Structures are given as C-alpha cells and as structure tokens.
Amino acid sequence: MPRDPQAVLPLRHLRVVERGGGVALAYAGKLFSDFGAQVIKLEPPGGDPLRREPPLVETGTGTDSALFAWLNTNKRSVTRLDGIAECDVLLDGRPPADRAAASPPATVTAGISWFGDSGPYRDYAASDVTCRALAGIIAGTGPVEGPPSMLGGIAGAVVGGIAAFNAVAAALLPGAPRRLEVSIHEANVAVAEYQAAQGITHPEVERRHGVNRFAPTCPLGVYPCREGWLGVTIVTPAQFRGFCDMIGAPEVGQDPRFVIGFDRLRHVAELEALFVPRLRERTAGEWFDEALRRRLPFAVVPDMARLLATPTHRARDAFGTVRIGAAGIEGPTLPQRLTRTPPLAGGTAPRLGEHDGLALPDRPARKPARVSALPLAGLRVIDLSMGWAGPLCTRQLADLGAEVVKVEACQYPDWWRGVDPRPAFFAERQYEKDLRFGVLNRNKAGITLDLSRPEGAALLKRLVREADAVVENYAREVLPKLGLDYPALAAERPDLVMVSMPAFGGSGPWRDARAYGSTLEHASGLPSVSGQADWPPTTNQLAYGDPIGGLNAAAAVLTALLHRRETGEGQHIDLAQVECMFPLVAPWILAQSATGSPGPRRGNRHASMVPQGCFPCTGEGWIAISVADDAAWAGLCRAIGRADLDADPALATAGGRRAREAELDAAIAAWTAGRDADAAMAALQAAGVAAGAVRWPTGLVRDPQLVARGFWQPVERAWLGQHDQPSAPFREAGQGPFPVRRPAPLLGEDNAAVLGGLLGLPARELAALAAAGIIGTEAVPVSQRKSRAAGQ
Structure with a gap:
C-alpha cells in the first residue's frame, strides 16, 4: 500500500558520508538515505563515474544515468567536504591503498572494497562478474560443455552493499566507535554456500547439468507454455506427486524411480519429454493459478514490462518514481517493509555538486554509547525460521554477537536437516549430519518446542518476553492459527521487532504462494534478461532468492532496532522475498522505464565493458x-x-x-x-x-585470498566432525574475522540451558515436557507423526 506521508523515517537521526565509487558503496548509502539518514555523497569534480552508465536520461541540463539516479535517491551531492565537522558513519569505497586522504571523523567507518583490505587479491581489478566467478556463483550455470553463463548487471555489488549496511547498522546500535572493512567477494560466497556444503557429499551438485537444470532436484527451471513462461521448482516427493497430478500424469508421480530430486535429475530427459508438451497446453498464468490452489512453488516468469505492470507489486509500492533534474523513471523501492517506519518510495537524486556550501540540518543528540566486543552482544533473537533465508538472517545477527535461540519441533525439525521420509534416515540420525544445516546455524542455541500444543506455545511466549526480535518464515496462516502471530507476541513484549518473510508479502492474492529461492528468481523476471538471446529465460542460480532474502531480512531487523533505540517502539516487518530480488534486476527495470525496452540479452557480454x-x-x-x-x-x-x-x-x-x-x-x-x-x-x-x-x-x-584472510574457520561438531565454516564478510579493520563461537546445535541441544536456565524451569518440569513430546532431542519419524498426534 502507498506509504503514509506522516510515517517517520527510522534513520533520520543519522548523518552518513559516502566517499569513493562503485555500486556496492552507493547501494549501502541508498539503504541509509531511503530510510531517512542525511547521506552526503562526495563526488570528484567530474562526477561519480556511475553518472555515465547507460541508460542515460535527459535531465533538462544534460544527461545522467538512470542507474546512478536510482542508487542515489534522497542523497546530497558535494564536491568538497568543508563544513562537515563530523558524522555518524563514513562509507568509504576507495581502494584500500587510497584511503589515507582526510575524511570527517565518524563514529563508525566502513571500508568497502572488492576483496577486503588484505590478501593477495587486495589490489585486483574486478567487475561484478569476475567477483562472482571467484565467489563460486557462476560455475554451475549454463550448458554442460560450457562456457558457464555469467549474469550481467549489479547482483554481486548489491550483495556487498547489503553486507556493508548490516555491519554498520549493527555497529551503530551500541554506538561505540568502530572501524570495519567489508569484502564484496566474501559477501557473495553466501550465495554459493549451499553448493559448497552439499557438494562435499553429493558431487552431482558441482556439475553443469545444462540450461535451467540444477542438482539436487528436478524439475527446476523455466518452461514454455501456450502463452508465457512458467518457473517450476519441485523438491519434495509430495510436490512431485502433486505436479504429476496437475499435468494429468499421476502414474509418473508414483514411479519409484522418481522419489527424490537426484533420481529425477538422472532421468531429466525422459521427464521433460513428458511434461514439457503438457505445459504448452495452458498459459503460464493458468498454470500459476492452478499451482496456487495446489500450493506448488511455481511462478510466471515476467519480462520487464509485465513485471512493472504486475498489480500485486504495484499495490505494495514495489516500484517508485526516481527523479533527477527533469527526468523521472521507475525503479525498485527498498524491500524492507517496516510497517511503522517504511522507507521512502522513490525520491530525487542530486545533481553534481548541488549541495556545495549549503548548511546541513543539525544532528540530534547522541544516545550514550555501550562498549562491547561484538556489536550485537546483549541482543536476544528468537529464530522460528527454517531452510536458508531465515536462518541466514539470524546467522548474520548471531555472527555480529546476538544471542540467537533457534526453535524447532521434534515432529517438524528444520527441513535443512533433511526431508527424507524413510525410517533409516531417523534411525541413523542422518538429520544431524547435513552440513548445510551446520553452516547456516552456527553461533546459535537450539531448543525444541511443539508449538501446536498449548504448553509449547506458552513457553515460546515466555521466551519472547525476554527477547528483542523474532524472525519467522512459516506459511502465512501458521502462526495466527497457533496464536503466535505478531499481535499475540507483541502483547508479551510491546517493543518487539518481528520479521515475517512470505514469498510475495503478507497481503494480496499471492500471499499464500509457496516458493523456493529459485521461485523468487523466476518471479523477479531476472531469467528474462539472462542467458543467450536464443535460450529460454535462464535461471541463474540454484536458489538465488534465499540468500538475498536472508541478507535483506537482517537489514530490516537492524533498521527497526535502530528506530527502537531512538524511540522505544517495536514493529512488524512484512518482507516480501520476491521484492528483495528486484534490486538485482534494477538495471533492466530502469532501462524498461527509461527507454521502453530492457535492451538485448547479451549472454556473457556487456553493454560497456568490451570485450x-x-x-x-x-x-x-x-x-x-x-x-x-x-x-x-x-x-x-x-x-x-x-x-x-x-x-x-x-x-x-x-x-x-x-x-x-x-x-x-x-x-x-x-x-x-x-x-x-x-x-x-x-x-x-x-x-x-x-x-x-x-x-x-x-x-x-x-582460494588463496580466502585462505590468507582466515575466512574458513575449522569447527568440530558431533555427527559432523571437523568441518570448515565460512566467516561473515565484515570484520574489524586490520583484524581477523568475527569468530565462530560454537557449531550449529544438535536437535534440542540447549533445552536445559534455555528453558531451564533462562526461563527457570526445574528439572522435573523439563522431564515432564520431554515425556509429553513437547520438547526432546530426537526427531520423530514421519510415519509416527500422525499417530503420535492422534494419541495426545
């Protein structure tokens, strides 16, 4: 819905100086400026080089870049820093070797560069695609014989900008001085973590299986319909049966050859020969409507014109008008929908030097600072999320020092512990052996609670009373049915910050749509501008939307906590994960708005970098x-x-x-x-x-750079043994990475420490809860879940 003009801007109390160049720097600054901070952009006399990036628009006094305009909404442009005595934040995008020049003193300084301030790649030249190549993102995409397919645009830099914002926002919460450095390269490793973890035990993950084919599942890709293109992702056995029923082939869904994704991928030619002709019988929109009814994770893959016209996105203000001079174009708005303090929907970008010599507004008085070893020490987060996106959000908060309590149920553990329904999976505790879960849930405590039981729900409410934030990615209707939605939890803790992460937002006709990270990429329109011109719309990554959604969710939580620090107000955040993908698509959205076309699909080539x-x-x-x-x-x-x-x-x-x-x-x-x-x-x-x-x-x-920077931290965990954990992409300047303080929890490992220690439950009560199946340390086999529930 349109932004209430009376709504306050949560970062209005901050002054930020942005110095240097590059998309990552500009996007980090945009997150501050569109949430109300005074962002002062220092440009060289000839202007930021991004002002010359296509597409160019007429401003009335010349031309400027639509991309520059979008990245710099609501900022001030100066060509000299005189008169700026101090600031809260210095975002420094200059190369590490060039940062000696004086800058105004800042409480928090963040150096943002492609590879960080140390290591053999420190001074390497880079582009978005070369950085993502080194981060492991593009190797598995494209034809089997190669070359790997390289998504153009700004995807890697946007990820780096979000990481920089998160590090700085966390440092601002205690308010003590900090000097940080952020590596865009390391930030992008988060996108490849799934394959890095699963590829160790499943080599099929590290192969190119062809355009729109990815291990470990099938089908996962974009397919032609009678009209339009349909993005399809099938993961679980139940989804595959539902898909086969939908296309009129129920017998295929029962074929034992096709139970799990790896098996289906080995028979992909046979399966596609069956379902591709059937998908052509209806339009993409008709199939999507059917998938909504069946709760299957499908999406229409729009081109840029259709994306901009989509009523669901328009109703949520997903696009706003960006102005520079006399020009106005449409671009994505920030996806962090804080319900009390939303960001600005669009805005005006400055002309070069427009604010030279102008007096700046006074800065509000500073809150007292709190010194801590890690920025978020003393903050407690309840993690009700599963999979990739939500756990990555809470992992980033945990890496920054927050106490994160992950809540699972023995009857329904995190699905990244595994979705295999066979009895041996449970008997052998295979659910404790999945490295993917281990990588996403380090630095967290883990408890079990059956939230469908009144006793479990009551204990969660007690935990929330002692918490600052809650992160959840359940289906929209789950928590209200359990009496655990935001109004219920805010009644326990009025200043609570809570983020919900539905695929398409918590309102509108698509609010109940199911989605994986690939579904979100499909719905964002990114495949329509990716790949060679004669290819179908091309999926770029196994599950791009998951890590992008998780990083954006962390940014939303931190923004809301900064507002709470100033006002004492908590709030709910409605984060539509598909909207988190739109900044990655921004160059083509802006071109569509400015020129009526997103431009040609260039494959691995670039509009201005030639060759x-x-x-x-x-x-x-x-x-x-x-x-x-x-x-x-x-x-x-x-x-x-x-x-x-x-x-x-x-x-x-x-x-x-x-x-x-x-x-x-x-x-x-x-x-x-x-x-x-x-x-x-x-x-x-x-x-x-x-x-x-x-x-x-x-x-x-x-990788020599990651090794030299100590990026991989060895950790020992029961059932997994020793394994390497990737570090956070930010660190204190001149120091090693933030530490991995503990491995991911075993199922229910911290029941006694959290429920007994924090909530004070005596041992006999814990024993009674375990006997009743409300808490526990072993996953309940799928075959026993219904009968167990029936007997309670």
Missing part, C-alpha cells in the same frame, strides 16, 4: 574477463601478446571493439586455452585487467 566473456583454460577450467575501459584493453593486448590488436585504431574504443567482438573473443580464447585459470588471472591482473578464475563452490576452501 567481456568466460573463456576456457586448461584442465576444464574457465576464466571470467571484463575489459572495463580503453586502458584495460591495452593491458589485455600486452598480456596476450597481441600488439597488433592494440595498434589497430578501430579497436581503440568500446564501440569499435563491439563491432568485432567475436574476433576478439576468439583471440582471447586462443591465449587462455593453453593456460591454467589462476595463471591466466595473475597475468591479466598484472596488466590491470579485471579477471577471475571460475571457482567451483567446494574449491573455495583453497
């Missing part, structure tokens, strides 16, 4: 290369020994190179084909060319 591509190396390796400007082109020619190309005046500009891009791709491929990917990367980087070896996720533990 750009993914090239073969020895040993089945690949390397991503982006030539950012004419100087980098000269460097590339030197590195590959092609002085003739450097001397050709027709190739001196990006436009000239674009006309002969196929020829240039062949020349680069001829050079890379005889070299190891890391050796080729080193040679190109020495010449100033952005290049990144394409890492498989499990290979990230050997």
Whole structure:
C-alpha cells in the first residue's frame, strides 16, 4: 500500500558520508538515505563515474544515468567536504591503498572494497562478474560443455552493499566507535554456500547439468507454455506427486524411480519429454493459478514490462518514481517493509555538486554509547525460521554477537536437516549430519518446542518476553492459527521487532504462494534478461532468492532496532522475498522505464565493458574477463601478446571493439586455452585487467585470498566432525574475522540451558515436557507423526 506521508523515517537521526565509487558503496548509502539518514555523497569534480552508465536520461541540463539516479535517491551531492565537522558513519569505497586522504571523523567507518583490505587479491581489478566467478556463483550455470553463463548487471555489488549496511547498522546500535572493512567477494560466497556444503557429499551438485537444470532436484527451471513462461521448482516427493497430478500424469508421480530430486535429475530427459508438451497446453498464468490452489512453488516468469505492470507489486509500492533534474523513471523501492517506519518510495537524486556550501540540518543528540566486543552482544533473537533465508538472517545477527535461540519441533525439525521420509534416515540420525544445516546455524542455541500444543506455545511466549526480535518464515496462516502471530507476541513484549518473510508479502492474492529461492528468481523476471538471446529465460542460480532474502531480512531487523533505540517502539516487518530480488534486476527495470525496452540479452557480454566473456583454460577450467575501459584493453593486448590488436585504431574504443567482438573473443580464447585459470588471472591482473578464475563452490576452501584472510574457520561438531565454516564478510579493520563461537546445535541441544536456565524451569518440569513430546532431542519419524498426534 502507498506509504503514509506522516510515517517517520527510522534513520533520520543519522548523518552518513559516502566517499569513493562503485555500486556496492552507493547501494549501502541508498539503504541509509531511503530510510531517512542525511547521506552526503562526495563526488570528484567530474562526477561519480556511475553518472555515465547507460541508460542515460535527459535531465533538462544534460544527461545522467538512470542507474546512478536510482542508487542515489534522497542523497546530497558535494564536491568538497568543508563544513562537515563530523558524522555518524563514513562509507568509504576507495581502494584500500587510497584511503589515507582526510575524511570527517565518524563514529563508525566502513571500508568497502572488492576483496577486503588484505590478501593477495587486495589490489585486483574486478567487475561484478569476475567477483562472482571467484565467489563460486557462476560455475554451475549454463550448458554442460560450457562456457558457464555469467549474469550481467549489479547482483554481486548489491550483495556487498547489503553486507556493508548490516555491519554498520549493527555497529551503530551500541554506538561505540568502530572501524570495519567489508569484502564484496566474501559477501557473495553466501550465495554459493549451499553448493559448497552439499557438494562435499553429493558431487552431482558441482556439475553443469545444462540450461535451467540444477542438482539436487528436478524439475527446476523455466518452461514454455501456450502463452508465457512458467518457473517450476519441485523438491519434495509430495510436490512431485502433486505436479504429476496437475499435468494429468499421476502414474509418473508414483514411479519409484522418481522419489527424490537426484533420481529425477538422472532421468531429466525422459521427464521433460513428458511434461514439457503438457505445459504448452495452458498459459503460464493458468498454470500459476492452478499451482496456487495446489500450493506448488511455481511462478510466471515476467519480462520487464509485465513485471512493472504486475498489480500485486504495484499495490505494495514495489516500484517508485526516481527523479533527477527533469527526468523521472521507475525503479525498485527498498524491500524492507517496516510497517511503522517504511522507507521512502522513490525520491530525487542530486545533481553534481548541488549541495556545495549549503548548511546541513543539525544532528540530534547522541544516545550514550555501550562498549562491547561484538556489536550485537546483549541482543536476544528468537529464530522460528527454517531452510536458508531465515536462518541466514539470524546467522548474520548471531555472527555480529546476538544471542540467537533457534526453535524447532521434534515432529517438524528444520527441513535443512533433511526431508527424507524413510525410517533409516531417523534411525541413523542422518538429520544431524547435513552440513548445510551446520553452516547456516552456527553461533546459535537450539531448543525444541511443539508449538501446536498449548504448553509449547506458552513457553515460546515466555521466551519472547525476554527477547528483542523474532524472525519467522512459516506459511502465512501458521502462526495466527497457533496464536503466535505478531499481535499475540507483541502483547508479551510491546517493543518487539518481528520479521515475517512470505514469498510475495503478507497481503494480496499471492500471499499464500509457496516458493523456493529459485521461485523468487523466476518471479523477479531476472531469467528474462539472462542467458543467450536464443535460450529460454535462464535461471541463474540454484536458489538465488534465499540468500538475498536472508541478507535483506537482517537489514530490516537492524533498521527497526535502530528506530527502537531512538524511540522505544517495536514493529512488524512484512518482507516480501520476491521484492528483495528486484534490486538485482534494477538495471533492466530502469532501462524498461527509461527507454521502453530492457535492451538485448547479451549472454556473457556487456553493454560497456568490451570485450567481456568466460573463456576456457586448461584442465576444464574457465576464466571470467571484463575489459572495463580503453586502458584495460591495452593491458589485455600486452598480456596476450597481441600488439597488433592494440595498434589497430578501430579497436581503440568500446564501440569499435563491439563491432568485432567475436574476433576478439576468439583471440582471447586462443591465449587462455593453453593456460591454467589462476595463471591466466595473475597475468591479466598484472596488466590491470579485471579477471577471475571460475571457482567451483567446494574449491573455495583453497582460494588463496580466502585462505590468507582466515575466512574458513575449522569447527568440530558431533555427527559432523571437523568441518570448515565460512566467516561473515565484515570484520574489524586490520583484524581477523568475527569468530565462530560454537557449531550449529544438535536437535534440542540447549533445552536445559534455555528453558531451564533462562526461563527457570526445574528439572522435573523439563522431564515432564520431554515425556509429553513437547520438547526432546530426537526427531520423530514421519510415519509416527500422525499417530503420535492422534494419541495426545
């Protein structure tokens, strides 16, 4: 719904200086400015280079970039910092070696760079695609034979910007001075964590299975219908049976060859030969309506025009008008829908130097600071979430020092402990052996409560009285039925901050839609602008929406807590996870609005970085290369020994190179084909060319940059043994990563510590709860759940 103009802006008390360049820096600043902070953007005399990024719009006095405008809504532009005596936050996007120049003193300083302030990659040139290649994101996408398919745009930088915002927002809560550094590279490793964890035991995850095919499940992709394209994701056996029933093939759903996703993927050609013709019998919209009724995780895959016109998104103000000079275009609004203090829906971006010499508003008085080893020490969060998105949100809060209590039920443990219904899975406690769960739930305590029982619900309410925040991603109707929705929990703790994470938001006709991270990518329209022009709309990642939703949820919680610190007010957050994907699609949304077209699908090529591509190396390796400007082109020619190309005046500009891009791709491929990917990367980087070896996720533990920075922390846990945990992508400047303080909990491991210690339940009461099945430490087999419930 439209924003109430009387609603306060939660970060209005903050002053932020933004210095340097890049999308990650600008997006971190946007999160502050659109929530009301005074963000002062220091630009060089010629303006931020992003002002020249296409598409360009006429402003009345010249041209400016629509992308720049969207990234810089509600900020002030200055070309000198005189008159700014102090600030709350300095966001510094300059290269680490260039940060010596004086800046105004700040309570919290964050250096934001591609690879952090240390390590062998510290001074590497990078582009969005080379960074994501090194982070393990693109290796598994594209044709079996390659090359890997590289999503263009700003996806990696947006992830880095959210990580920077989260680190700074957390540091502002205690208010004591901190100097932070943020690695965009490390932030993007979160997107590849699923494959990194599961690939250790399931090598099929680390293979390219073809366009719109991903292990460990099938089908997962985009398929043609009579009209439009349908995004399909099937994971559980029950979903596969429901899908087969829907397309009129119930016997296939009962075939024992197709019970689990890996088995279906091995028979993908046979299955697609069956269901692809049947999907063509109806429109994508008709199939989606049917999927809503059957609660299957499907989505219509829109193009940009259809995305902008979608009534569900329009009703939620998912897009707002961005103005710069006389120009107005539409772009995504921030997805953090704080119900009491929502962000601005759009706004005006500044002209270069527009605010030079203008007096700034006074800063409100500062709250007393609290010194702590970790920023969120003393904060307690109740985690009612499962899977990837919600647990990643709470993991980020836990990494920053919050006490996170994860609540599961013995009858329904977190589904990332496994969804195998077979008895041996439970008898052998396989649910304690899934590394994916271990990676997402470190630094948390774990308890069990059967919330469907009055005793369990009452204990959760008691926990909430002692908590600051609750994170949940149940289906919309679950918590109200249990008497545990936001109004009920806020009655226990009036200043509670609570985030709910439905796929399409808590209101509207799609509020009950089921979704996985891939469903969210499909519904965002991102596949429609990805891949080669002759491909179907192309899924870019196994479950892009999950990590993106989790990081955005953490940003929402922290914003609400900063508002509570100033006012004492809590609130509910309605986070539509699909809207969290829209900033990744922003370049094409803005182009659609500005020009009437998102532009051509370029595959691995780029509109202004020419050439750009993914090239073969020895040993089945690949390397991503982006030539950012004419100087980098000269460097590339030197590195590959092609002085003739450097001397050709027709190739001196990006436009000239674009006309002969196929020829240039062949020349680069001829050079890379005889070299190891890391050796080729080193040679190109020495010449100033952005290049990144394409890492498989499990290979990230050997990446020299991550190893040098201590990114992987060894942890010991029962049933899993020793394993490596990825660190948070932010740290205190000049120090190692924030520590992994404890491994993920075993099921119900902390029942006594939390229910007995925090709530003070005596041992006899804990024993009675265990005897009644309200708490416990062993998962109840699927075959026993209904009969167990019937006997209670």
